[in-house]
Amino acid sequence: MxxxxxxxxxxxxxxxxxxxxxxxxxxxxxxxxxxxxxxxxxxxxxxxxxxxxxxxxxxxxxxxxxxxxxxxxxxxxxxxxxxxxxxxxxxxxxxxxxxxxxxxxxxxxxxxxxxxxxxxxxxxxxxxRSQELLRTQARLQSLTQRERQVLDCLVAGKANKVIAHELNISIRTVEIHRSNVMAKMEARSLSELIRMALFIEATVGN
Structure with a gap:
């Protein structure tokens, strides 16, 4: 306290x-x-x-x-x-x-x-919680449009191969975007990245 x-x-x-x-x-x-x-x-x-x-x-x-x-x-x-x-x-x-x-x-x-x-x-x-939300939102806003699309696909539980097909890009490009998303969001694991995204969604919605 x-x-x-x-x-x-x-x-x-x-x-x-x-x-x-x-x-x-x-x-x-x-x-x-x-x-x-x-x-x-x-x-x-x-x-x-x-x-x-x-x-x-x-x-x-x-x-x-x-x-x-x-x-x-x-x-x-x-x-x-x-x-x-x-x-x-x-x-x-x-x-x-x-x-x-x-x-x-x-x-x-x-x-x-x-x-x-x-x-x-x-x-x-x-x-x-409010401070954490502001920090996470700032990181989210630093993502490019394509990186945000990749993040949304990851949160939906889609594999790299599926993401590549849906976004019409190569699997290697998906991996690069995924790595960039992890770095910008300061996530140490995929599960942590998904928790961040779900935290924002649950708190403020889409």
Missing amino acids: SSGAIVYVVDDDLGVRKALSFLLVSAGLNVRLYESATAFLREVADPGRCCIVTDVRMPGIDGLEFIRRLNERGLNVPVIVMTGHADIPLAVEAMKAGAIDFLEKPFREDRFLEVVRFALVCDEKSVR
Whole structure:
């Protein structure tokens, strides 16, 4: 878990904000407090590595609408919603909208910290995945049109002989293109090359 990660606590109750801040700081985590979703959205353009803990019911923008606003801005960060027993259906809706978990009040301190740490780990993995995707996409864009055709054929499980026939080139030319693709994509094996291609396809589509 990144030591620079931040836990944003968004709650209109000052007492709750102070209590959660004390707990999080005591656990060695960085904390920032906001009295409303409106204040957070106004002041935070790039939250960085983080998770957000928010009450599901707040004046103005509630927790569900808060998550929707974050999604609209492309801020794909882990959100934990806090809820009273009567608000569990709303918390479930928040999870459908993208919240990673919800905590029913009153909750134990250890349970709260467990959920927060899990959210921060998920965010760090998401950041690494995004960075990996960008690197892989850049490599993919360095391929020539013919090299991309060869790659697509390899991902489809076609042998060099079949690729040569379909692209109307020699088997030796296929081997050269294949070698170039491996080098440009920085793949150490055919299986790794295929995993890269499938990773991009699964993440962003064709």
